[in-house]
Amino acid sequence: MLNRIRARAGALGLIATAVLFAGLSPAFAGMGQPSPGQMGLQQPATEVARQIHSFHDFVNTIIIVITIFVMLLLVIVMLKYNERANPTPSKTSHNTLLEVVWTVVPVLILVAIAIPSFKLLMLQYSYPKPDLTIKATGYQWYWSHEYPDHGGFSFDSVMMTDEDRQAAIKKGMPENQVPRLLAVDNEVIVPVNKTVHVLVTANDVIHNWTVPSFGSKVDAVPGRITATWFRAEKEGVYFGQCSELCGKDHAFMPIAVRVVKDETFKAWAAAMKSKDKKGAAEIIRKAALEQAGLSKVADAAGAQR
C-alpha cells in the first residue's frame, strides 16, 4: 500500500516537474513583448537577460526539488507514523549525523545559489564602455528620452491610444509592432550590438525604467541618477512598462525601444538633431515595416510619396 502511494506521489512529482519545465521553455514567451497564454519569461535579447533566465531556471529547479522532497517526507510521516500504524512511538530526541546534515546541506545550497547570483550582479553592474548614452526621465505618466551625446535632442514617449493604434494599423503597420498598452508615439531608437547606457531619473515621484528582454530594470528616483545598460543583439522592438507604483496611470506609461541597424540609427539621430521630426518618423516607420518582414510595402509606400 505504502509503496503504491510512494510510486504514485513520485509519478505526480515527475509530471508536475515536466509541466513546470515545459512552461519555462522560451517557445512560449514573446521576444520583446508578452504573448497570449505565455508561460515563462520574455525571450532574452542581451547577455544580461540570458543570464537572468539561466539563474531563474537554476533556482526554480532547486525550489521544485526541495518542495517535492519535503512533500514526500510529509506524506511518509503521515502514513508511517500516525497513531494507528505506529502505536508505540520512538523516544529518540537527538541524532548528531542527521543534525549535521540538515545544517550543512542548506548552507551548501545557499552557496550554490550565491555564486551565480553574484556573477550576475557583477555583470549587471559592470557598465562596459558605452557607444551611446541616453537619459530617461519618468513623469506622471509618460517617459521623456534625451540623447546627450547626439546634440541633446529629446522627446516624450506617450502611450498610443486605441485610436492611434487603429490609425497606424490602417496605414499598414502590423499589429505586433503596435501592441495595445505597450506601443508609444515616439520610440527610443538604439543601434544593434552597441553598448547603451541609460541614465534614469524622475521629475515627480519614483518610476521604474524596465525592459524585460534586455534584463533592464532600474528605479527612476527624483533628484537622483540611477543607471542601467544593455547591448541588444537582435533588431526589433522591445517593450517594457513602468515598474514602480507611481499613481493612477502607472499602468499606462510603457517603454518602447527599437533596435535598428547602425546606419538607420545614425540617419534617425541626424534627422532628430536637425529637428526634422517628419523625416525621423519616416526612417523609423520604414525600419519598423522592414523588421516586420514587409520591406516591399515600405519601399512601395516610400515611392508613392
Ligand SMILES: [Cu+2]
Ligand atoms: Cu511610473
